[in-house]
Amino acid sequence: MGLFQIKRRIAVDEVEGVEEILLEHGDEGWSLGEDVLAGTAWVLGIFESAEKAQFAWRALRLKFADWPEQAEVAGLPDEDWRNSYKAHFKAWQCGRLHWVPVWERETYTLGDDDVAIWLDPGMAFGTGNHETTRLCCERLVEWAKTAKADAKVIDAGCGSGILAISAARLGFREVLGFDNDAEAVQISGENAALNGLADAVSFYEGDLITGFEGEQRDLVLANILGHILMQYVPELLAAVAPGGTLVLSGILAEEGAQVQAAFADAATGWDVSRRMLGEWCDVTLTRPAA
Numbered sequence: 650m651g652l653f654q655i656k657r658r659i660a661v662d663e664v665e666g667v668e669e670i671l672l673e674h675g676d677e678g679w680s681l682g683e684d685v686l687a688g689t690a691w692v693l694g695i696f697e698s699a700e701k702a703q704f705a706w707r708a709l710r711l712k713f714a715d716w717p718e719q720a721e722v723a724g725l726p727d728e729d730w731r732n733s734y735k736a737h738f739k740a741w742q743c744g745r746l747h748w749v750p751v752w753e754r755e756t757y758t759l760g761d762d763d764v765a766i767w768l769d770p771g772m773a774f775g776t777g778n779h780e781t782t783r784l785c786c787e788r789l790v791e792w793a794k795t796a797k798a799d800a801k802v803i804d805a806g807c808g809s810g811i812l813a814i815s816a817a818r819l820g821f822r823e824v825l826g827f828d829n830d831a832e833a834v835q836i837s838g839e840n841a842a843l844n845g846l847a848d849a850v851s852f853y854e855g856d857l858i859t860g861f862e863g864e865q866r867d868l869v870l871a872n873i874l875g876h877i878l879m880q881y882v883p884e885l886l887a888a889v890a891p892g893g894t895l896v897l898s899g900i901l902a903e904e905g906a907q908v909q910a911a912f913a914d915a916a917t918g919w920d921v922s923r924r925m926l927g928e929w930c931d932v933t934l935t936r937p938a939a
Contacts, residue, residue, distance in 0.1 A: 653702045655694040655720045664690050665928060670712045672781070672899060673874050678705055695725070743783075744790040746815060751843070764818050766811070767844055781898045784924065784931040785812050785872050788896045792868055793819045800867040803827070803888070805860055807852060810837025812870045817841070817849040825866075827855035857881040865890035875900035879911045886916055892938035898931040905930040 683690040696702040706720040740749040751769040804813035807826030817824045837852040920935040
């Protein structure tokens, strides 16, 4: 027994609220599943030990007062766990960048100019399939088509590091990521090493006030919940270099107009756009060059 799981069924009409809380909670050991045809949904956690599973449950339960104090933890053979992921976790692509499960590393075929990020959910990397991550990745890939290789990129609230690592894989030489969670910083570093990019991107502890270290970047990525983003409008805008771009995600579709207005009102002359994907959206602002 190498891994342990906690699984709790929830009502389908609870999915949206639980998803928002899981995103805010920030522990990528948890995931949300739903079988639309069967009308069932569940929260699933995978952890390295029974103790870590119970600790993670107690932390998550603080968000759900009606959930039981103790969760049933089940041992999960490593091979069974990997096979369960293989059944539903498939590679996906945006432009020349591919996000591929690590178990396909020896068999996956890339185009001549394409590059890959190898994802291992066992390292709390997640899959990159969440709408908020996809929105950021799509913006990153599009921006990279015209950006210079020496452009400065920063991932604010890096989580598992997927955005910063993707930027480094695309060839950008000055890539940073920060998070206010020390464990997230450690995991991001491990995920960079998994992709041979340990020296290509730097991760450190910081928040939306201290994390930018008083410097401006050509691309600022912030996949954080909308209500938090709106608390740091001045700091996020100030972190963007002239001619640079700010990509905001983690925003519920119903919050999109409010978040866009909050930033647009403070960013006179900036180009502003918003896109939807499922129940989520992003807001992107480009600062005038001069």
